[in-house]
Amino acid sequence: MNIGVTIFPGSNCDRDAMRAVELVGATPVQLWHADPDLKNVDAVIVPGGFSYGDYLRPGAIARFASVMGEVERFANAGGPVLGVCNGFQVLTEAHLLPGALLQNMNLRFVSKRVRVRVEARDTPWTAACESGEELMLPVAHNEGNYFADADTLARLEDESRVVLRYLENPNGSANDIAGVCNEARNVVGIMPHPERVSDDLLGSDEGLKILRSVLVGAGV
């Protein structure tokens, strides 16, 4: 299976994501922001970092990059897309996911490992997890405070589209939301970084379950 990883100017988790893709036995493919081509990948990861310096708003500029046009087409055709951290921000800016990620409530960057619960396993990025499973995942962001209006939140809950939920909310997110999916459930955005817990030497490899899920879903 080929998994594309987008690279915007300022992305800084692209190499980490590609390595994690390798670790689950898939083939990582670089998707340069200026190339309007997904190189026939089977899934796309929009990795973390500070695309375009996070200037203006995180994700605001990246969503216009050439490659994003293709990512949108791919997503709308049902292809599995995962946005991690800055990638989540890009996907909300691109309206592939609802809501917005505001500045952390205490106005500070937060970098630590937090416990989250897998709330929905019927997405391509959580299929390898147990339902209700608790994972310890790193977060590292300045704008991770998930916001959506009351109606949207109610819909997300009703339709079980909250994918990950914080057990200790590090940023003020509404409903402790750490990740959501779109209506068709193929596009998922999460703030925690699964690629960072990809090796026992780093304390755990729990994050690989997220990436392995997309292989399980594809029957690989």
Next chain:
Amino acid sequence: MPETLKIRVLVRPKRGILDPQGEAVRGALPALGFDGVKTVHVGRLIEMEVESADEVEAMCERLLANPTVEEYEWEVVR
């Protein structure tokens, strides 16, 4: 050389959207001896020189503000 227009765009958190930055500023004021401030909101100021104002609305809509959480206004200042 074509004349340029100076555009000023004000982007602010929509009403009812949490504005932790504004809250923090408001909270810091009394300690500095500033009383009588009822509300504070912090937003973004964008100033541009453009050749024509035709695209400004589209830029605001699509790039400069996030309609989910922000509202904007703009004017030609020169």
Next chain:
Amino acid sequence: MPETLKIRVLVRPKRGILDPQGEAVRGALPALGFDGVKTVHVGRLIEMEVESADEVEAMCERLLANPTVEEYEWEVVR
């Protein structure tokens, strides 16, 4: 209840000081399909409701702007 005044403060990078944000936005615009933008500067917008305008100048100076790298202007909008 005392009347409140609405104050608008504009804070922007001082002239000559690097404005990486403005530069990055300007640099990205053509690729996004927005042409004809010569310069972009990004600053902060602060809107407050206050009981009196007497202290606004001091607030700008001490808290709302960082005078080493930013300049500000303010006005009463209502």
Next chain:
Amino acid sequence: MDELSIKDTYTALGLSDFEYDRILELMERPPNFLELSLFSVMWSEHCGYKNSRPLLSRFPNDGPRVLQGPGENAGVVEVGDGWALAFKVESHNHPSAVEPYEGAATGVGGIVRDILAMGARPVAVLDSLRFGPLDEERNRYLFREVVRGIGGYGNAVGVPTVGGEVEFDRSYSGNPLVNAMCVGLIRTEDLMSAKATGEGNLVVLIGSKTGRDGIHGATFASDELSEESESRRSNVQVGDPFAEKMAIECCLKLLEGNLLVSLQDLGAAGITSSASEMAAKGGVGIEIETDKVPLRESGMEPWEIMISESQERMLAIVEPDDIEKVLALTERYGLVGVVVGRVAGHGELRVIHDGEVVGGVSAGHLADAPTYEREVVRPKYLDEIPKVNLNKLPEPDDFNEVLLKLLGSPNLRSRHSIYEQYDHEVQTNTVVRPGADAAVMRIKGTKRGFAATIDGRGRHCYLDPRGGGAATVAEAYGNLSCVGAEPVAVTDCLNFGSPEKPDGYFQLAECIEGMAEACEVFGTPVVSGNVSLFNETDRGAIFPTPVVGMVGIFEDVSRHATPRFKREGDMAVALGGVGSEGVSLAGSEYLSVVHGEGSGSPPEVNLAVEKKVSDLVRGMVRSGLIDTAHDISGGGEVVAVAEMALAGGVGFEYEEEEVGRMVEGQGRGRADLAFFGEESGGFVIAFPEEKWDDVQEALGVDGIAYDTIGEVGGDRFKVGNFIDLPLSEMKEAYERDLFE
């Protein structure tokens, strides 16, 4: 210019009469304004090391693993398996005092570019910080903004900030210290040099546009400047981590393609220092066409362009055949990439503007600032420091309260509220995250890894400059040993007051002496460093604060230790403690926090024994015998053990007899001295009981003092009849936010 205005000009530029005469002698003609500007920036303390160069030669800087000692942008040591580490520390004290966020941010940016210039990928940042006490609003502001600035830059460029240290003391009020260290990873065969070679090769400026950033001395020649240009001139540099990230990726791509002859970052004194250093190293000349430099502001003069300190720029030497490929890559990364000059045979840094030569100075002369050696005179204050008089020091009646107070004090409290603002995991190499004695990093594709720490002991260096200098190196050595890394080399940043004052010069000379002695004993050469002098305000000089960054290596990084207690039932042993006088309260945290005193001369460091104990602890970690170790430093043994319990989230109980032994033995009858007294070279280790025989055997060989002290378990912390606290209460004190 008439003579008077000449003197005014060079004085305003910071040159002395002596230095001006020297310039005349070297040039054999009067310099023009531009040339004078070049000398003034290159002969400044920052670039020229006028006051410290002779002293620095005292440091050992060679060793079996050293691939590059001082003289390049960073030192380099060999790791094995073809890998090497480039590392260096640098200060940004003054800019941070003026504008803390940007000062700290650009400090990180600058040190990252030094590492990049070696051809290495930056893989870790550490920071060493000093502020005045947090009860002053200004200090709180500086602290908050400096930490935000470091995070703001480091997080965005995608280099993890994995360690650091911070201390608060009155001597730093108004003069904070902000030192940043960066470590880079490189294949040994890819090492770059900043040596310009090959007449006719092109000089390429890569990165951001050039503005008037950091151009000093708006004071001079002010009659030539209009008011408006005056107000546009600024000392404040603003960082653009986004541009830096692009510069990192671009330069690494250029190096990967073998497209560069040499590479250099632009730091202090901008193009002037980079180009003249590259020329001097290669024994060639460099011509710069200032009108080719892309500018951010209009109307910049050639001299302004030459000395501008605009950030996020690199200078590369490129063969003409490769230039197209180079420029295509800079464009791909959205960076300025422009040919601004060429390598020439004449040995000068020659400045050309619109086709005309507007100045030229021998690169060798620019690099050869005059140096000043002064007499080393022992300052009087050292003889006036009161001794600690234990008889006058009441013993506390509530030791619970004392422990809580110590754990909650700004100098000992958990640093989590700092390092949680730093991305410390990006690049996925961080094996031991902040909170331990040293950061441990893996090297992907190998079993190897490295550890890094940064340490300073300002108060100790003030009370005893030579001993403090040695203790600083010893602390770093001990910290690396605790995690199990073999310490290999040092980078240092010498933060001092004015060397023109006898006290300041003495402190500088003596600290260097102590550090050098320690480096010799430990076999850890100094391979890079930085000097920051004149750290004084009207409130006086800072504590002399040499900061030591040390890296160590692992052959097998999976064999490492952390301070955290890991298992209920583990036994703990305290070992070492190497002073001839035993522990002491002189200059201790206990004395300062509980009794408000900073007096006495801290116990001397016995370097040879210190090395032996550290090596012993490391040996036990490497052999897999122990996975829990911590050095005893600020706060003494009981605080060290409390930290281990807090980190592990599990309680601890001292053995009854041990408490008695401690009080009678090292405490000479006083519990406070026994529990909170400090000395160098002490460690606490923990391990499952079944390993006790093996541990005892390991400890025995060296004949080092050790004692079993107690057992891990439960949720309370107990020290005989003296201390009995629930861990939760200690945690509350210890983890309180430093920014509240």
